Amino acid sequence: MPAVASRPPPDAGPMAMPSPGASSLGEFGRIARYFAPLASSMPGAAGLTDDCATIEVPPGRMLVAKTDTIVDTIHLVGDEPADLVARKALRVNLSDLAAKGAVPLAYLLSLALPASVDDAWVARFAQGLAADQAEFGLGLIGGDSDRTTGPFVVTVAMFGTVPAGAIPRRGDAKPGDDIYVSGTIGDGALGLKAVRGQLPGLSQEARGFLADRYRLPRPRLALGQALAGIVHAAMDVSDGLVGDLAHICKHSGLAAALRWENVPLSPAARQAVAAEPRLREAVLGGGDDYELLLTAAPDAASRLAAASSRAGVPLTRIGTMAAGQGVRVVDADGRDVTPKVGGYRHA
Ligand SMILES: [Mg+2]
Structure with a gap:
């Protein structure tokens, strides 16, 4: 984490994003406008208002977890629109869940954004998340955001469920x-x-x-x-x-x-x-x-x-x-x- 990172106040909730880039909305405005509507309807997501989310696993099933990171210019060509970045970040994780036969459930999102990322980019990024949430039956249950002096970094932690027992290793x-x-x-x-x-x-x-x-x-x-x-x-x-x-x-x-x-x-x-x-x-x-x-x-x-x-x-x-x-x-x-x-x- 870069030294210049500003952190949300400890009681500000898991999606309390300090304004990481050029923004006319301010830190909480961005969350309210772009990320709050993506909150999972699962009760454990608490509407993104608490520090932690809980995930209830139906009887007879177990949780499958996976995280993967996309770094601009490392995992991307660099000309991708923000909605495509968001969808790719979700889908590379979903692909691992698919291999284990999992049904996707929810995800955590961590962003490190340079100052050059503006509200329009974040808006389009959120549109990409919304599109794939609808397509794959997902909801956002928490996240974090910081500034970076390097390229943007998007980390998704994805959760799904499989029947209890073994998964194909x-x-x-x-x-x-x-x-x-x-x-x-x-x-x-x-x-x-x-x-x-x-x-x-x-x-x-x-x-x-x-x-x-x-x-x-x-x-x-x-x-x-x-x-x-x-x-x-x-x-x-x-x-x-x-x-x-x-x-x-x-x-x-x-x-x-x-x-x-x-x-x-x-x-x-x-x-x-x-x-x-x-x-x-x-x-x-x-x-x-x-x-x-x-x-x-x-x-x-x-x-x-x-x-x-x-x-x-x-x-x-x-x-x-x-x-x-x-x-x-x-x-x-x-x-x-x-x-x-x-x-x-x-x-
Ligand atoms: Mg893999």
């Missing part, structure tokens, strides 16, 4: 499991390239599709919930398919063998890789897909297919887990095409 893969991914892989990494103007040979439609996939993650919540009790290991693909699968291998004490031709690509990604085969490395090793990566016993195939069609999101089998360690990707000719970079690491 990274270490739960079994030898002989099939490996699946949802949706398509590589659109996020290629979308970042498209946004940066690095895919000039692609059609405008393909570039637009990929850029949208990079800018606005689609957390696979319905699919994750439908997969509960069927899968062994599960996580979301946020840091790159190969790097994230390496985590499952490490924690399960197993190896993963993938076939490149089985990795599902969107038509736009297929077009990009056909034009420039070295982009295969970005597809396999790049981040920001926010699809689900999971392992399941071979005899679970029909139940996985049913869950996939119920959720309306495709699932594709891309390989198998076996004794050993590490991830290996081979092409149709049996050549090793494992990318050297094992996934993008967030700071």
Whole structure:
């Protein structure tokens, strides 16, 4: 926390935000106008008027918690409108909840904003939060805000619930499991390239599709919930398919063998890789897909297919887990095409 940070008075409540940037509203005006309307209707949120929120978990369910931070210019290109920043901050967290089969419930929000952030930015940021609160059934239960002399920082702590018992951990893969991914892989990494103007040979439609996939993650919540009790290991693909699968291998004490031709690509990604085969490395090793990566016993195939069609999101089998360690990707000719970079690491 920067030394110049001003802190709210101790009795000012969890959303008591000192005016962090250029504001004609003042500190409490900003909260009242932009954040108070986002308060969860849960009684434990106390309308954002108290120091702490409480979360009641229905009988037979347990709480799932996750936090993730977005730093301007590190996790963003820098041209994103504020509503998109807000939605991305919520969705990267929701994607992790999706992998565990959770139903989202509520979130905490912490902001560090430079003085250049004005009321109009905060207003649009709040609009983004409101849109996704409605889409995903969420409410705000508390938060904090400070000034920063650096780029803006948005931290969300997300809470959801799952049936009491086990959730699919990274270490739960079994030898002989099939490996699946949802949706398509590589659109996020290629979308970042498209946004940066690095895919000039692609059609405008393909570039637009990929850029949208990079800018606005689609957390696979319905699919994750439908997969509960069927899968062994599960996580979301946020840091790159190969790097994230390496985590499952490490924690399960197993190896993963993938076939490149089985990795599902969107038509736009297929077009990009056909034009420039070295982009295969970005597809396999790049981040920001926010699809689900999971392992399941071979005899679970029909139940996985049913869950996939119920959720309306495709699932594709891309390989198998076996004794050993590490991830290996081979092409149709049996050549090793494992990318050297094992996934993008967030700071
Ligand atoms: Mg993740």
